[in-house]
Amino acid sequence: MRHHMSSPIDLLEPPLEEAGLGWSCGVILIASLFLLCANGVSLRDWIDDQPPGPIQARAAELADQWVDFTEAMGIGLPRKALHAQWKHAEQARFPGQADGEGAEASPE
């Protein structure tokens, strides 16, 4: 029985010599900060779903304030616009088909 493991991790060119840990940490940090700013709604919703308690209540309060702040600054607008476009695509119907508008309201 001959077994050779091929993996999608193997790239087709020689690996870069420089270490990647610091670079990867930078990528993840920037992505996380970007999402914290532009997608605060998801964090707020996640906190709202956690088991209730004093810490959760405080975190929810902070998350609400953060979402209000990002929306006031306009940072959360791209998310809102994209989500509205997607909902519009979801509700589109073929000509003659029952209208999908209102079939499923967006929670936002």
Add this chain to the structure above:
Amino acid sequence: MLFPTLSFGLFFLLVFCIVWAASGSNEWRKILLLLASWVFYGAWDWRFVALLIASALLNWSAAAMIWLERDGRAGRRKAIMIMGVFGNLVILGFFKYYGFFVEQLGDLLRDVGFARDLPLIQVVLPVGISFFTFQGMSYLADVHAGRLVPARLLDVTLLMSFFPHLVAGPIVRGSDLLPQFQQSPRLTRDMASIGLVLILWGLFKKAVVASELSTGLVDPVFFDPAAHSRLDLVAAAYGYAVQIYCDFSAYSDMAIGIAALLGYRFPLNFNQPYRAASLQDFWRRWHISLSSWLRDYLYISALGGNRQGFARQCVNLLATMLLGGLWHGAKWTFVIWGGLHGGVLAVERIWDRIRPDWMPRLPRILGILITFHIVLVGWLFFRAETFDAAIAYLKGIGTAGAASAVLTPLACVLILFGLAIHFTPVDLGQRLALRLRLLPAWALGLLVGVTVLIVDTMRFEGVAPFIYYQF
């Protein structure tokens, strides 16, 4: 804790930081990964962490005993291996098949006039049990065959518990992962960039394509096929083929990507399966870690493969696929699905043998179309709750009206997209990763953030569990 959720994202961020901070000591690194894996598994049910540990202990001790007998009698080594495999099968059999077999036995006894009250108990199915027991069995078989030296308890336990593959594969063999545990891994830009590509691609396939098709089209139609038109039934059948691919391959992609960010290399599990031109080709592209496992350990090692004549080879193929079907769950529909695949695989072999030389082979495009539609019919049995429901669905396609109620333009686009991605270059992800690895961290970070944001705006509210979690 599902991969495409914020809970898992935060868990992974914490694990990533702790594990790489502890990389000075490979032992501590592995201990931390093991603890993280248990936390991950315990998020479903803490009691099953004990099962995971017991299973690892069983396989570690059986492998150690096989090794102790390496200069002794071959029969004794084989007996230990068989006992170890039997132990794994007992665990799998109890949790996964007990209720099914007792129910069948009860029906059988009633049919022959010996109706009895059998001890029918509700057994909770531990998530991922089929994956980690198969991993344990292949570890024992590899040690028995001398392909692998027994590993330390920590390594065997981590092999079976490692959270990226724990609940839905890929089935990573000991011979692939244990050598990687020997030394502290190094995270390269290559691994990180392809890891991120796979995670984001998996996130999109699961959260957008599979979830949208599931909730908007497939689930409503399969729930009540009689209430839907022919067009809906046909569309939902195609939709399910795309959904199950985007769902399961998404899990694999994300698992491979997550493991890569932790410095480990997992095997390829999907390779554009719907561009297969035969069923044999399909099984080289679909759930590769399971199909190669079944080929190596069941079809060849246990059943003898093609070593005992052509007729026996066809029977072995059928038996392998029937058991492969049963692996997915204790339901007759899975057995029928496996039987259909095994039967067609056997027919392909027979046709290869009896096809006259003057007769040309099928054009590739025709082979792809025929293979895809055989797979599609198989999925109907796979998805249906009962055999009768699957037959009613097929009959409905022939009889129901043509006006559609649930097929939307978006569902059509997603189905076409899910099929079209099978005909893109095979190494598209790798090519993209080669470009991304050259970007500065801030640029790639922003790109990753924007991509996650876009996926998050498109995802259906909430995330349904992956289809393969139930297996």
